Amino acid sequence: MKTNSKNLGLVTKKFNDFFLVDLKNQENSENSDKFLCKVRKSINFKDQLIYVGDEVIIENIDLKSKRAIITSLMKRKNLLIRPSVANISNIYITFSVEEPELNLSQVNRFLISAESMGVEVSLVLTKCDLISDKRRSSLIDKFEKWGYQAITLNFERSDYFNNLLADLKQKKCSIFMGPSGVGKTTLLNMIIPGLQNSTAPVSNKIKRGKNTTRNIELFSISNQSYIVDTPGFNMQPPEIDINLLPNLYAEIYKQVIEEGIKCKFRNCLHLKDEGCNLNKSFERYSFYKEMIESAKSHYYQNQED
Numbered sequence: 001m002k003t004n005s006k007n008l009g010l011v012t013k014k015f016n017d018f019f020l021v022d023l024k025n026q027e028n029s030e031n032s033d034k035f036l037c038k039v040r041k042s043i044n045f046k047d048q049l050i051y052v053g054d055e056v057i058i059e060n061i062d063l064k065s066k067r068a069i070i071t072s073l074m075k076r077k078n079l080l081i082r083p084s085v086a087n088i089s090n091i092y093i094t095f096s097v098e099e100p101e102l103n104l105s106q107v108n109r110f111l112i113s114a115e116s117m118g119v120e121v122s123l124v125l126t127k128c129d130l131i132s133d134k135r136r137s138s139l140i141d142k143f144e145k146w147g148y149q150a151i152t153l154n155f156e157r158s159d160y161f162n163n164l165l166a167d168l169k170q171k172k173c174s175i176f177m178g179p180s181g182v183g184k185t186t187l188l189n190m191i192i193p194g195l196q197n198s199t200a201p202v203s204n205k206i207k208r209g210k211n212t213t214r215n216i217e218l219f220s221i222s223n224q225s226y227i228v229d230t231p232g233f234n235m236q237p238p239e240i241d242i243n244l245l246p247n248l249y250a251e252i253y254k255q256v257i258e259e260g261i262k263c264k265f266r267n268c269l270h271l272k273d274e275g276c277n278l279n280k281s282f283e284r285y286s287f288y289k290e291m292i293e294s295a296k297s298h299y300y301q302n303q304e305d
């Protein structure tokens, strides 16, 4: 029962030399079948690696044994590192408002590093059941000024969760990123019934250490919509590359671009006041300065090593 046709597939899991590939039935895309595939080493591949999230062409499809061969790799839109996932469309930066307490400097860093991927970035605030409505509103206002419409979640409000789920189902491939203990696993377990990844309070996690060895996997949450399960990844945003510093201000203060304001100096880091006419009166500016300092010291430290 082999077909000779070439078909487009999506790599949803990778283990050793094998790949699990979702075949998209073009006529009826509700039906997606999973095939266990190996790669046919050929001129097409050179030394390219295939990652979860990659689109591939599969051939020699055996409908009975559910096996096929990957014969070529489609051009990828982006590649996230740690965890390695290709073709992400949406990053949901996830932070808890309490337990652990919200660290604005860290939120800023995660947002910036997500934005540098060139994908759509959203902000999710979990554990809003632990704060008052007033505090929740003030956080929403704060992040609005940062340029983000924060999605707030509350253990006791399934309607908040359902709104997020509806949002995710509109996106091609989403990932939650954020520090340890903010509730990413809890969320994934709610989104993907039957996933049952283990969750634990932060203090227990630290004691337990990194004990998860499961692989990254893409789960289909609706027709053409996937979410990445990243077991065991407690993500830290990478240090900003010193070469990107001249763009950092505009990245942080998107409104500057919209308003068409430009600094009159070339390659200005907008730190000193003399002559630099850019607005320094917004909250994220202090985190901007922090990131510049940290990127510089990281750079000089590496030079000494």
Ligand SMILES: Nc1nc2c(ncn2[C@@H]2O[C@H](COP(=O)(O)OP(=O)(O)OP(=O)(O)O)[C@@H](O)[C@H]2O)c(=O)[nH]1
Residues within 6 Å of the ligand: 126, 127, 128, 129, 130, 153, 154, 155, 179, 180, 181, 182, 183, 184, 185, 186, 187, 198, 199, 200, 201, 202, 205, 232, 233, 234
């Ligand atoms: N009060 C409250 N607690 C929550 C909520 N969501 C998750 N928690 C708790 O927060 C703790 C950590 O949740 P996890 O889902 O394991 O957090 P995580 O982000 O996956 O953490 P890592 O696996 O270390 O990356 C658990 O004890 C959860 O029960 C929430 O909305 N409200």
Ligand SMILES: [Zn+2]
Residues within 6 Å of the ligand: 263, 264, 265, 268, 269, 270, 271, 276, 277, 278
């Ligand atoms: Zn300037």
